[in-house]
Amino acid sequence: MSPDEQIQEDNWVVLSATDGKKVLGHVSRNSSARIGKRKRKIGALLGARWGDLFAVRSGDRLEPVEEEQSFNVTAETEMGTERNNQYLEDTNENQKLEQSTILAMKEQGIEGEQLVRTVVENSLTFRGKTAFSQEKYIKRKRAKFDLKVRVLRPTALTLCETYFERSPEKTMHLRPDGLAILLGYAGVRSGCRALVYENCTGLVTAAVAERIDGVGKVINIFSGTTPPGTEVIRMLNLDSLHTKAIVHTPIELLGMVDVSQSEDNDPLRYVTVEDAITEKTGTKHVPSARRAEAIAMRAKRGDVKSWIRDGCDCLIVATRFDVVQVFDVLLKHLAPSGCFAAYCMHLQDAADLQYALQLSKMAMRVELLEVSLVNHQVLPGRSHPAMTDSATGGYIVSGVRIAMPSAMASSDNGEKSN
Amino acid sequence: MPLLQGRSSSPNACDGDLIIVQEKYNALTPVVLRAGSFLNNRYGRFAHDDVIGHPLGRRWEAKSHPGTGSGTQACAGFVHALKPTPELWSLAMFHRTQIVYPHDSAVITLFLDLRPGQVLIESGTGSGSASVAFARAVAPLGQVRSFEFHKPRADAAQKDFRALGLEHVVKVTGGVDVVKQGFLGVNDGEADAVFLDLPAPYLMGEEVARVLKPNGTVCTFSPCLEQVQKSAEMFRKGPFHSVRTVTAPVRTYETREQILGTPGFDELQESQKDVANPALNDESSRHRKRQRIELSGSTRRKLKTAGAERLEMADKNDGRHDGRVIRVAARLHSRPFSSMKGHTSYLTFARRKRGNVKASPNNGAGPKLLLGDAKSGADGSGISRRESCIIS
Helix, strand or coil, rough: HHHHEEEECEEEEEECCCCCCCCECCCCCCCCECCEEEEEHHHCCCCCCCEEEEECCCEEEEEECCCCCCCCCCCHHHHCCCCCCCCCCCHHHHHHCCCCCCCCCCCCCCCCHHHHHHHCCCCCHHHCCCHHHHHHHHHHHHHHCEEEEECCCCCHHHHHHHHHCCCCHHHHCCCCCHHHHHHHHCCCCCCCCEEEECCCCCCHHHHHHHHHHHCCCCCCCCCCCCCCHHHHHHCCCCCCCHHCEEEEEHHHHHHHHHCCHHHCECCCCCCCHHHHHHHHHHHCCCCCHHHHHHHCCCEEHHHHHHHHHCCCCCCEEEEECHHHHHHHHHHHEEEEEEEEEEEEHHHHHHHHHHHHHHHHCCEEEEEEECCEEEECCCCCCCCEEEECCCCCCCEEEEECCCCCCHHHCCCCCCCCCC | CCCCCCCCCCEEEECCEEEEEEEECCEEEEEEECCCCCCECEEEEEEECCCCCEEECCEECCCCCCCCCCCCCCCCEEEEEECHHHHHHHCCCCCCCCCCCHHHHHHHHHHCCCCCCEEEEEEEECCCCCHHHHHHHCCCCEEEEHHHHHCCHHHHHHHHHHHCCCCCCCCCEEEECCHHHHHCCCCCCCEEEEECCCCCCCHHHHHHHHHHEEEEEEEEEEECCHHHHHHHHHHCCCCCEEEEECCCEEEEEEEEECCCCCCCCHHHHHHHHCCCCCHHCHHHHHHHHHHHCCCCCCCCCCCCCCHHHHHHHHCCCCCCCCCCCCCCCCEEEEEEEEEEEEECCEEEEECCCCCEEEEEECCCCCHHHHHCCCCHHHCCCHCCCCCCEEEE
16 A cells, blocks of 8 residues: 555545535644534544545544445335325424433443434434435434544545635635636646636645646746745645646746846745845844755746746636736737636626637637536435535636737738638 | 647647647637648638648638639638647537537546546547547546447547547547446556446446546446436445536626617717716716717617727737737626527546445345334344445
């Protein structure tokens, strides 16, 4: 077994719980994560393998459990319709067990499936339910008394899902379907040079880095001092090769790409923590050896300039600011025949961009699409789209960059036909 | 031009490259460049030599107009020469079967967690549109191993993949019925992902479990819910977790400029212009006024949009456009195109559990065991019974 398959100290994990929620965890011996409604210790994940299943046990700790099916599926024909909710009374008296009794049972070590069974047996209405609603009832009780979590590898997909569930405003409500189309239509692949501008806490940059897999470059344009909001990139557990492919590039550099400068042989410089301290204290703060090494590892200014000058293969934008302005600046750095895709939360922004691109003569096949992802409940005899679902995946504007007609060298006739 | 051309090679098109030619929005054609050859279409006669040795992504002007045959350039047209991408290819290719559309293959690629270097097993190959999208995701060192029971279709797809320069990534096995014969030549636990676009994916459970690595992903692509139900049941009974079914349709929008003003209302307000009316001083009414002055006497229908004005300015400037992406002062209207692909297919995803898990043929109905009137509950197994999965 390669160590990569085992969860190690300092790894980030995505915990997918049986109550349908996903949470992030940062694994160490004493760390914890909020699973269900409480904080639980997740030290037990150390040394486990990705995909393993854990149960929440008393003392708010995790314990590895064997694989099993969450619940069985009964066909409609087996269910019958003789039972229904005709005599169901909606009161709190239907459960004979008191909350205190349940807590006492928990203290005696009765937990998991055994507890669920006791609760079910003490339900006055359970027997009157149809087999279908019995299933649902058990599922709910299991989520409450027999919570399990599956430990998943943090990937662009699982991180996107988790952020969308937990704090969508941090990632501009970018849903996996939007992210998928963004990466696909922009043509991100191993070996390509991608130009990225995003305000999604690093999610889009992380997803592009995952796709190029350390071969190629992710030129992440940022404004301000140090690269802001890149927390999602850290959560991918990337190694140094993959981290090195991400080049956080200050926007000022775009104004200098055609200018040769004396500091072009130096690594990219941002206003750093050290500079901030220097300014604050008035005395020069020297970065630690480890940090100085990290700075030296950064791409050279001159190299980044030449990559941008040569043109990038794809352009990916997800901004909460003025997307038209972003394209006005960045589109010219996309090589002709390169593809672009922009994610917009609002139709108006996407429409502005679509129209501006159509008039720019710099792009063709400009498309504006709304993405959607419909979850379906699929069970024998009772399949339907989910009753409650997220309403939209946002808007994507995509297209292909073309060289300006005046740049045509092959012919001297300027007639147009289409 | 190989679809996966690296950065190190020349950005120029070479003799023998496959490129995509766009005649109009809905007319894309794959063309293999040959020195000395010509492409003939409704816009004229195009010399391959004009493209070979030049970068793509630009206009390709005709040598002559169709029909005249002579070298007169009076009314010669142009097309665009583009690098192939899986998205353009799916529109330009010959559809031998119903294809997997780019928006679906994009979602499948992400949900299958495809990465460079991985091995994806696919069946069937069909027209190969999904194979090309998956190949881009796993290239350069990964593999798409595609099975197709229709031999001529497999051969045609293989030929396409060679033309696209993907022969090192996609391997097609033709004439194999995977339902009966399995994924021939694929070792146990060799695959990172499996994609099933078959009439009966629900018969492939054991074979998929055999070839998948732990945590490997599988997707079934089925247009009808009846197939999906069987597939979902197969995944639930087998060694899989995180089973989910989604559809991912897209809605395409068109954006137009609204012609501002309302017949009759404009005139009325104009006649009242002595009356203080601040509304007339906003940007849009200034623009409207300008239009009206320029086109006095003409009908409203002929009013120029701000967009048209911007394009005209470029024409006046010797055809040279400023190349800027900027807003015009106009109000935009967006609405979905009147027809759309409402439904393509249901996508059902699952992940392989770890360990050697065997599916038992009989699925014990858990909730039934709990019924007091059902005797089977008496053995005390209740819901804790480990039903159909045996993990060794």
